[in-house]
Amino acid sequence: MNTSFAFPAGLKAEKKTLFGWGRTNPVNCQVVKPESVEQLQKLVRGAPPRSLIARGLGRSYGDAAQLNGGTVIELPTFDGIVLDSEAKLITAGSGVSFDQILRVIVAKGFFLPVSPGTRNVTVGGAIAADVHGKNHHVDGSFGSHVLRLKIVNGNGDLQELSPKGESIDVNAELFWATIGGMGSTGIIVEATFSLIPISSSLISVDTSRHQNIDSLMAAMVEADKKYRYSVAWVDSLDKNGRGVLTCGDHAAFSDLPKEEKNNPFFL
Numbered sequence: 001m002n003t004s005f006a007f008p009a010g011l012k013a014e015k016k017t018l019f020g021w022g023r024t025n026p027v028n029c030q031v032v033k034p035e036s037v038e039q040l041q042k043l044v045r046g047a048p049p050r051s052l053i054a055r056g057l058g059r060s061y062g063d064a065a066q067l068n069g070g071t072v073i074e075l076p077t078f079d080g081i082v083l084d085s086e087a088k089l090i091t092a093g094s095g096v097s098f099d100q101i102l103r104v105i106v107a108k109g110f111f112l113p114v115s116p117g118t119r120n121v122t123v124g125g126a127i128a129a130d131v132h133g134k135n136h137h138v139d140g141s142f143g144s145h146v147l148r149l150k151i152v153n154g155n156g157d158l159q160e161l162s163p164k165g166e167s168i169d170v171n172a173e174l175f176w177a178t179i180g181g182m183g184s185t186g187i188i189v190e191a192t193f194s195l196i197p198i199s200s201s202l203i204s205v206d207t208s209r210h211q212n213i214d215s216l217m218a219a220m221v222e223a224d225k226k227y228r229y230s231v232a233w234v235d236s237l238d239k240n241g242r243g244v245l246t247c248g249d250h251a252a253f254s255d256l257p258k259e260e261k262n263n264p265f266f267l
């Protein structure tokens with residue numbers, strides 16, 4: 001495969017060995033960080049087929065965000081965050097991490113609609129992998145909360161996508177192929193998604209222990225009717241499959257202990 005080509009003027013490449021969170025299968029790549037949509041478009045237009053891949057914060061467990069001998073696009077400068085508190089919406093650059101977003105929105109009384117087990121993922125990576133959280137049974141995966149996307153497609157064209165039924169009903173099919181598409185439809189550059197209102201940053205948690213997997217699963221089915229978040233841990237070395245079930249909801253301000261009420265959005 002021919003993966004060498006001339007980069008647009010001003011775009012520097014850095015040679016790096018990359019791997020995923022599992023630290024398996026390291027590969028040598030050149031990493032580029034375009035600083036504008038226009039520079040990204042030029043890069044895509046000049047690249048031979050299958051020579052580029054996008055990468056967020058590399059939190060994929062496997063090798064989804066690397067390309068042996070190829071060019072890996074990171075977008076840390078696509079870092080805009082615009083919060084529309086009234087509409088409970090946020091528009092963020094694809095290189096923005098959930099950590100960066102939480103530092104802006106929690107103090108304003110909002111939370112992400114879906115959170116994976118780490119806040120060190122980018123908006124682009126979360127959409128490309130359509131991440132799920134502990135509220136999957138109630139809220140579905142992250143893509144269900146995205147209202148608008150901008151991508152640079154394989155021809156280098158900037159496209160605006162939205163799901164059917166939204167105000168700008170364009171490219172719905174491509175929108176849904178991009179959600180969970182692992183970067184195969186193009187490079188996501190920006191997304192608008194909804195937030196959930198919270199009246200404190202705390203979660204009210206109930207935990208129960210179960211001596212076998214049947215009891216654990218039965219409790220989880222019941223808990224899912226009552227709680228927004230639930231997660232079970234199973235001891236697979238135990239012959240009965242004992243486990244722990246943890247369930248939670250965002251704590252209402254009125255339920256906070258007196259001392260927490262002074263700083264309800266503590267992070």
Ligand SMILES: Cc1cc2nc3c(=O)[nH]c(=O)nc-3n(C[C@H](O)[C@H](O)[C@H](O)COP(=O)(O)OP(=O)(O)OC[C@H]3O[C@@H](n4cnc5c(N)ncnc54)[C@H](O)[C@@H]3O)c2cc1C
Binds near residue numbers: 053
């Ligand atoms: C400790 C830990 C806990 C986790 N818990 C969960 C969990 O509870 N639920 C869950 O669903 N996942 C979970 N994950 C997995 C993680 O959420 C996903 O792998 C996520 O995609 C990582 O985001 P990233 O920004 O690091 O993307 P990367 O790993 O860098 O990339 C992931 C994929 O997205 C593509 N991509 C990245 N940016 C773009 C872009 N701008 N445009 C187009 N494509 C792009 C890449 O090419 C690649 O295919 C967890 C991971 C860790 C390390």
